[in-house]
Amino acid sequence: MDYNTLQSDFRNIKGWVFDLDDTLYPPTGEIYAQMAKRICEYVMKTLNLDEKEATVIQKEYYRKYGATVWGLMVEHDVDPEDFTNYVHELDLSSLKKNPRLKKCLDNLPNKKFVFTNGAYQHAERVLERLGLTECFSGIFSIREAEYIPKPALQTYLKMLETFSLNAKESVMFDDSPANILGAKRAGMRTVWISSNVENNKYCSVDTQDFCDYETPDLITFLSALLMDKSA
Numbered sequence: 001m002d003y004n005t006l007q008s009d010f011r012n013i014k015g016w017v018f019d020l021d022d023t024l025y026p027p028t029g030e031i032y033a034q035m036a037k038r039i040c041e042y043v044m045k046t047l048n049l050d051e052k053e054a055t056v057i058q059k060e061y062y063r064k065y066g067a068t069v070w071g072l073m074v075e076h077d078v079d080p081e082d083f084t085n086y087v088h089e090l091d092l093s094s095l096k097k098n099p100r101l102k103k104c105l106d107n108l109p110n111k112k113f114v115f116t117n118g119a120y121q122h123a124e125r126v127l128e129r130l131g132l133t134e135c136f137s138g139i140f141s142i143r144e145a146e147y148i149p150k151p152a153l154q155t156y157l158k159m160l161e162t163f164s165l166n167a168k169e170s171v172m173f174d175d176s177p178a179n180i181l182g183a184k185r186a187g188m189r190t191v192w193i194s195s196n197v198e199n200n201k202y203c204s205v206d207t208q209d210f211c212d213y214e215t216p217d218l219i220t221f222l223s224a225l226l227m228d229k230s231a
């Protein structure tokens, strides 16, 4: 990485926007598995199905509507907030405080935000576990997105407007290639956190240059940007 180019490229950044899960902490299949289980449980209890039937319905809604929650809303009048809160009630004890990341975030100039497809309370809980609550000026969750998840363009625009950010002066960090492409289409600078092997396999995007920067490790990238050799 050419550090001088890197630094000049980020000199005008006023808003640092971070995805939450698998971006502010390294991918843990364990948390993802808990969430998948909660989604299945929610479908089972709401539609009165057994596990096998619920899995079939879930896959069908995902294919037809792009997300289980939309299928439940359209076909069963489910309250999306109820769904989101239920599926994000997770055991986060595997997440530990990350003082190195906190130091990097604290040293970045201007404001930092979290932009997640997850629940607001989930974001609050994760930040608390990581010891990063104080680093962020705001959280934009699926609730603020009116349940239209990334990578929908309108959701990026709404997030930018909410935080009074100009796309050209903002950067998005995300582990999902599709979400990074979405950020690029919204006019933001993009850094893809490429450590999530599952995402690399299943979430391919239709263009090679979907990101401006790629790094397997957020702290390494931010340290280079801050020229912090000790991190």
Ligand SMILES: [Mg+2]
Residues within 6 Å of the ligand: 019, 020, 021, 022, 023, 174, 175, 176
């Ligand atoms: Mg993520």
